[in-house]
Amino acid sequence: MAESAPGRDSPKPPEATGAHPVVLITGGARRIGAAITRDLHAAGLDVVVHCRRSLAEATALTDELNARRPDSARPLQADLLDPQALESLAAQAREFRGRLDGLINNASTFYPTPVGEITMAHWDDLMGSNVRAPLFLTQACAPALRASGGGVVNIVDIHALRPLSGYPVYSAAKAGLWALTQSLARELGPEVRVNGVAPGAILSPEDPANFGTHEAMVERTALKRAGDPADIARTVRFLLLEAPYITGQVIPVDGGRSASQ
Ligand SMILES: NC(=O)c1ccc[n+]([C@@H]2O[C@H](COP(=O)([O-])OP(=O)(O)OC[C@H]3O[C@@H](n4cnc5c(N)ncnc54)[C@H](OP(=O)(O)O)[C@@H]3O)[C@@H](O)[C@H]2O)c1
Numbered sequence: 001m002a003e004s005a006p007g008r009d010s011p012k013p014p015e016a017t018g019a020h021p022v023v024l025i026t027g028g029a030r031r032i033g034a035a036i037t038r039d040l041h042a043a044g045l046d047v048v049v050h051c052r053r054s055l056a057e058a059t060a061l062t063d064e065l066n067a068r069r070p071d072s073a074r075p076l077q078a079d080l081l082d083p084q085a086l087e088s089l090a091a092q093a094r095e096f097r098g099r100l101d102g103l104i105n106n107a108s109t110f111y112p113t114p115v116g117e118i119t120m121a122h123w124d125d126l127m128g129s130n131v132r133a134p135l136f137l138t139q140a141c142a143p144a145l146r147a148s149g150g151g152v153v154n155i156v157d158i159h160a161l162r163p164l165s166g167y168p169v170y171s172a173a174k175a176g177l178w179a180l181t182q183s184l185a186r187e188l189g190p191e192v193r194v195n196g197v198a199p200g201a202i203l204s205p206e207d208p209a210n211f212g213t214h215e216a217m218v219e220r221t222a223l224k225r226a227g228d229p230a231d232i233a234r235t236v237r238f239l240l241l242e243a244p245y246i247t248g249q250v251i252p253v254d255g256g257r258s259a260s261q
Pocket of ligand 1: 026027029030032033050052053054078080081107108129157158198199201202203204205
């Protein structure tokens with residue numbers, strides 16, 4: 001918040017400040033992104049719900065949230081592979097309320113890229129959505145986040161540290177995002193904290209190319225079950241709102257999968 005000492009405070013819920021902090025959630029219309037959107041809105045934040053193809057879902061979600069609290073949610077459509085769209089998305093998110101307190105880099109593409117079949121288009125798409133867009137969107141949002149003393153939470157993946165077999169480009173992209181989380185925490189401090197959440201097996205992928213990965217990972221968790229999008233959402237909320245002395249960290253939320261071979 002502008003009135004706070006840089007880096008000392010996280011965005012405060014409205015009862016503490018009289019104003020609603022604003023957060024931009026990429027890919028926030030569906031699945032894990034929608035759980036994050038709902039959770040942060042319920043915590044009192046106003047939400048900018050980014051989408052690419054899922055405009056109908058984004059509009060339905062923001063209509064629902066606006067019915068609960070008028071003018072508290074806005075959908076914005078942008079292809080994160082388009083560098084100009086990133087600038088425009090950051091500007092429009094700021095314009096919604098004249099402030100920006102949080103950025104959740106959640107949007108992602110995920111599919112196998114067996115060696116021998118990898119194309120430059122795969123590289124550009126997987127690197128573009130998972131690491132390039134989070135970098136340039138964070139850069140575009142940084143002035144507003146610095147002004148508010150806000151925070152960034154990147155949605156990474158436990159396969160950043162333990163590559164998923166058959167997914168070398170995706171795994172490398174998430175490894176880049178993990179490193180970027182640490183690096184940007186240094187670059188944007190003391191005003192802005194940058195953290196990450198690394199999900200394990202939460203939701204089954206929708207693309208048939210990925211079928212089997214989820215079930216195999218659930219089997220290898222300590223808790224012997226998949227997680228819930230709410231598990232990711234509450235960890236994002238903790239890092240954004242309740243962790244003023246945590247920055248540069250990535251928290252695995254994986255039912256103990258990464259604690260074993
Ligand atoms: N599902 C899991 O169990 C799991 C496990 C580990 C890590 N994760 C991570 O958690 C996050 C959420 O997972 P998820 O399964 O809910 O994600 P998802 O459904 O695979 O994708 C989330 C959204 O990303 C958006 N997106 C993809 N490419 C984009 C682009 N070029 N421009 C703009 N938006 C783009 C899509 O938005 P539109 O629909 O609007 O096009 C999509 O709905 C991701 O970062 C993922 O890597 C998930």
